[in-house]
Amino acid sequence: MISRFFPTHYLNSIYEIKVEDLKRQGIRGIIFDIDNTLVPYDEAEPNENIIHFFEKIREAGLKITLVSNNTEDRVVKFNEKLKVFALHKSQKPLTKSFKKALQLMGCKKEEAIIVGDQIFTDVYGGNKAGIQTILVVPVSDKDEWITKIKRGLEKKVIKYYEKKQRSHNR
Ligand SMILES: [Mg+2]
Numbered sequence: 001m002i003s004r005f006f007p008t009h010y011l012n013s014i015y016e017i018k019v020e021d022l023k024r025q026g027i028r029g030i031i032f033d034i035d036n037t038l039v040p041y042d043e044a045e046p047n048e049n050i051i052h053f054f055e056k057i058r059e060a061g062l063k064i065t066l067v068s069n070n071t072e073d074r075v076v077k078f079n080e081k082l083k084v085f086a087l088h089k090s091q092k093p094l095t096k097s098f099k100k101a102l103q104l105m106g107c108k109k110e111e112a113i114i115v116g117d118q119i120f121t122d123v124y125g126g127n128k129a130g131i132q133t134i135l136v137v138p139v140s141d142k143d144e145w146i147t148k149i150k151r152g153l154e155k156k157v158i159k160y161y162e163k164k165q166r167s168h169n170r
Pocket residue numbers: 033034035036037116117118
C-alpha cells in the first residue's frame with residue numbers, strides 16, 4: 001500500500017509546526033532529521049532561527065533528538081550549540097534509531113513525532129516504527145546524489161498523498 005509512505009502531516013517548513021498543538025495532542029518528544037530538514041546538507045551549523053525554535057520547544061517541556069543518517073562528525077558539530085540528544089549513522093528507514101530516540105527521551109511511540117524531508121527514510125521509517133511523522137519541504141534543492149535519485153519518486157507519492165487529503169476534506 002502506498003499509504004505506508006504517507007506522512008501524518010505535510011508542512012512547508014519546521015517553523016509551521018505548532019508546538020502547543022503537539023503538546024495538547026500528548027506529544028512529549030520530537031525527532032528531527034538534520035539534512036534538508038533543518039539546514040542544507042553542506043551547512044555545518046544551525047542558524048539563529050533553529051536555535052530559537054529549539055529553545056521554544058524545550059521551554060514547552062518537550063524533548064528533542066536529532067536522528068541523522070549522516071556521519072558522527074557532521075552530527076556532533078551540528079549539535080554543539082543545540083545540545084540535544086543526537087544519533088548519527090542512523091540507517092533510516094531502519095527503525096532502531098527511532099526506538100533509541102524514544103528511550104533517550106523517555107517517551108512511548110505515541111508520544112513522539114518525527115520531522116523529516118524524505119519519504120523513503122524519515123516517513124517510511126516512522127510509519128514502520130508506529131511514530132507519527134511531519135514531512136517538510138526540503139530547505140534546499142541541493143541534495144546528495146543518492147537523495148537526488150529518490151526525489152522524483154517522492155514527488156509521485158506526494159501527489160497521491162495530496163489527492164487523498166483533498167478527497168478527505170471534500
Ligand atoms: Mg534529510
